[in-house]
Amino acid sequence: MTVLLILILPLVFVLYAVFSKDASGTFTAYIIGLLAGLIALIINSFFPLAGMVNSASFWVQVFRFFLDYFLLNSIFALAAFFLISFSISGEVLDTAASALFGSFSVIFANIAFQSINTPVITELVFLLLIITGSILILDCVFNILISTLTISFDFPVFLIAFVVLLLCFFLGSVALASFYLTSSSITALAISGGLCVVGIISNVILTRLS
Numbered sequence: 001m002t003v004l005l006i007l008i009l010p011l012v013f014v015l016y017a018v019f020s021k022d023a024s025g026t027f028t029a030y031i032i033g034l035l036a037g038l039i040a041l042i043i044n045s046f047f048p049l050a051g052m053v054n055s056a057s058f059w060v061q062v063f064r065f066f067l068d069y070f071l072l073n074s075i076f077a078l079a080a081f082f083l084i085s086f087s088i089s090g091e092v093l094d095t096a097a098s099a100l101f102g103s104f105s106v107i108f109a110n111i112a113f114q115s116i117n118t119p120v121i122t123e124l125v126f127l128l129l130i131i132t133g134s135i136l137i138l139d140c141v142f143n144i145l146i147s148t149l150t151i152s153f154d155f156p157v158f159l160i161a162f163v164v165l166l167l168c169f170f171l172g173s174v175a176l177a178s179f180y181l182t183s184s185s186i187t188a189l190a191i192s193g194g195l196c197v198v199g200i201i202s203n204v205i206l207t208r209l210s
Contacts, residue, residue: 001121002112002113002115002116002121002124005108005112005121005124005125005128006105006108006109006112008128009101009104009105009108009128009131009132010101010105012101012132013030013098013101013102013105016097016098016101016136016139016203017030017098019203019207020098025094025095025098026095026098027098028095029081029085029092029095029096029098029099029102030098030099030101030102031102032081032084032085032099032102033077033081033098033099033100033101033102033103033105034102034103034105034106035080035084035102036076036077036078036080036081036084036099036102036103037073037077037102037103037104037105037106037107038106039076039077039080040072040073040074040076040077040080040103040107041073041106041107041110043072043076044068044072044073044076047067047068047072056181058177058178058181059177061176061177061180061181062170062173062174062177063173064177065172065173065176065177065180066169066170066173069107069111069127069169069173069176070166070169070170070172070173071166071169073103073104073107074100074103074104074162074165074166074169077099077100077103077104077107078096078099078100078103078162081096081099081103085099093142093154093155093157093158096138096142096158097135097136097138097139097142100135100138100165101135104131104135108124108127108128108131111124111127112124122179122185122188123176123179123180126172126175126176126179126188126189126192127172127176127192129192129193129195129196130168130169130171130172130175130176130191130192130195130196131172132196132199132200133168133192133194133195133196133197133198133199133200134165134168134169134172134195134199135165135199136196136199136200136202136203137164137165137168137195137198137199137202138161138162138164138165138168139161139203139206140199140202140203140205140206141160141161141164142157142158142161143206144206145157145160145161168195171191171195172191172192172195174187174191175187175188175189175190175191175192176188178191
């Protein structure tokens with residue numbers, strides 16, 4: 001079951017790429033994102049955040065999930081992606097969502113394999129919903145802003161979209177902490193499922209409008 005879950009993000013990316021305007025660039029960014037995800041995991045291993053896992057404090061758990069699963073990995077993965085991609089091509093922001101799909105495919109696989117002896121399938125499903133929805137929301141926000149704002153430099157627009165991504169990840173961390181401490185799926189499903197549904201709907205609308 002864990003192996004099947006690991007395949008879901010790559011499959012979601014394939015569906016996302018089918019509707020992409022630049023399929024070749026999208027797949028290239030995904031491949032680079034896989035490498036960037038590996039780099040992010042190596043760098044993140046130097047941060048001893050796993051020791052926070054035994055805390056009974058709700059907000060400690062929230063920030064543990066946010067830092068360990070999302071914030072550090074996304075920052076390190078995007079930094080590595082930009083460094084690699086800028087050496088190949090100057091146009092990378094449009095494919096950052098594809099790179100994140102690649103990076104989090106690796107990151108999710110690592111999380112899943114770390115818990116393979118005592119798998120919590122429900123938590124992994126929630127994590128998949130959070131990652132998928134958050135990346136799709138980032139992609140939608142970036143494309144809407146880039147088409148409506150008259151800013152000559154695209155990077156500030158991407159930073160706005162990235163902040164939205166982090167807010168989604170923080171909400172997802174609240175969902176994971178709630179499930180981890182109470183074993184109640186209601187709050188976690190409402191938040192993670194809501195993020196995924198919003199991401200899918202917004203991306204479908206964006207695709208039809210473009």
